[in-house]
Amino acid sequence: VISLERVKTGIPGFDELIEGGIPKGFNILLVGQPGTGKTSFGLQYLVNGAMNGENGIYVSLDSPNELVKAQARQFGWDVDALEKEGKITFLKIPLDKPKINLFDMLEEEIKAAHAERLVFDSLADFAINIDQFATPLAYTGLTPLWDVKEQATLEADKEYRYETMATLDQDPKGRIFYKGHSEKRVAYLVVQELAKLGTTNMILTDAKDEEHANTVDGVSEYVCDGVVVVYNQLIGAKRVRTMTVLKMRSSDHSKYIHDFEITKEGIKVKPAEEVYK
Ligand SMILES: Nc1ncnc2c1ncn2[C@@H]1O[C@H](COP(=O)(O)OP(=O)(O)OP(=O)(O)O)[C@@H](O)[C@H]1O
Numbered sequence: 001v002i003s004l005e006r007v008k009t010g011i012p013g014f015d016e017l018i019e020g021g022i023p024k025g026f027n028i029l030l031v032g033q034p035g036t037g038k039t040s041f042g043l044q045y046l047v048n049g050a051m052n053g054e055n056g057i058y059v060s061l062d063s064p065n066e067l068v069k070a071q072a073r074q075f076g077w078d079v080d081a082l083e084k085e086g087k088i089t090f091l092k093i094p095l096d097k098p099k100i101n102l103f104d105m106l107e108e109e110i111k112a113a114h115a116e117r118l119v120f121d122s123l124a125d126f127a128i129n130i131d132q133f134a135t136p137l138a139y140t141g142l143t144p145l146w147d148v149k150e151q152a153t154l155e156a157d158k159e160y161r162y163e164t165m166a167t168l169d170q171d172p173k174g175r176i177f178y179k180g181h182s183e184k185r186v187a188y189l190v191v192q193e194l195a196k197l198g199t200t201n202m203i204l205t206d207a208k209d210e211e212h213a214n215t216v217d218g219v220s221e222y223v224c225d226g227v228v229v230v231y232n233q234l235i236g237a238k239r240v241r242t243m244t245v246l247k248m249r250s251s252d253h254s255k256y257i258h259d260f261e262i263t264k265e266g267i268k269v270k271p272a273e274e275v276y277k
């Protein structure tokens with residue numbers, strides 16, 4: 001058995017649930033309803049990495065960098081120093097500018113920062129703002145992307161798309177973009193593109209409902225390598241934070257629901273034994 005290299009999240013109680021850490025290069029989806037701790041989880045993953053020699057990038061689509069950093073400071077993490085030392089890069093995607101070439105931007109930032117970890121906050125925000133992005137199709141030239149004639153030339157293909165789709169574009173690297181993807185297709189493509197970056201990614205997204213692990217797009221949970229679900233369950237008159245590892249490819253992961261806390265020091269996951277004692 002070839003052992004996988006694992007990236008420790010450093011989140012107390014969490015790495016034990018997944019055989020010591022996230023397999024390097026994996027896309028981990030962190031799904032949860034509002035306020036379930038997704039951003040905190042992502043920040044802690046980057047801060048722990050940064051303090052142990054692995055640089056990271058926090059990609060925020062919604063919150064300004066200042067807000068994200070303020071949240072981290074509340075946990076006592078000196079993100080200002082880490083940022084100054086180049087160990088964490090906070091990247092706010094400017095959603096007011098059209099045709100954002102997100103993946104080229106990420107590629108450049110990762111290279112410049114020598115980043116090994118990336119947090120994407122969030123996939124749901126990406127889908128909501130889809131019109132601002134040039135959406136990558138990783139177009140290779142001849143692969144029919146939907147029901148186009150086989151062996152269609154790029155030009156013929158392009159015309160066909162112009163006829164059928166409202167907008168179509170090409171980025172400097174020749175990747176074809178168009179608007180009008182279904183939400184499923186958007187999520188699928190973003191996950192594919194994030195996987196190509198070479199970093200170990202934590203992709204945050206919104207849960208569709210309280211009980212289930214389904215994402216709003218309904219597809220990212222299938223295409224990501226691992227899925228962690230965070231809940232804020234109403235039990236009696238109180239909400240209790242719980243999480244579960246729904247899947248982790250190549251890993252013998254915990255199958256339990258674990259209680260966790262968000263304290264002044266960040267997230268702490270409790271072993272299942274404590275819950276089921
Ligand atoms: N410093 C802190 N100490 C204790 N609890 C905190 C602290 N900071 C945040 N929390 C708790 O964490 C919750 C929000 O966490 P977080 O922002 O990580 O969730 P989220 O899932 O990213 O939310 P959203 O859906 O808004 O993006 C807060 O509602 C609060 O209950």
Ligand SMILES: [Mg+2]
Pocket residue numbers: 038039040121
């Ligand atoms: Mg958040």
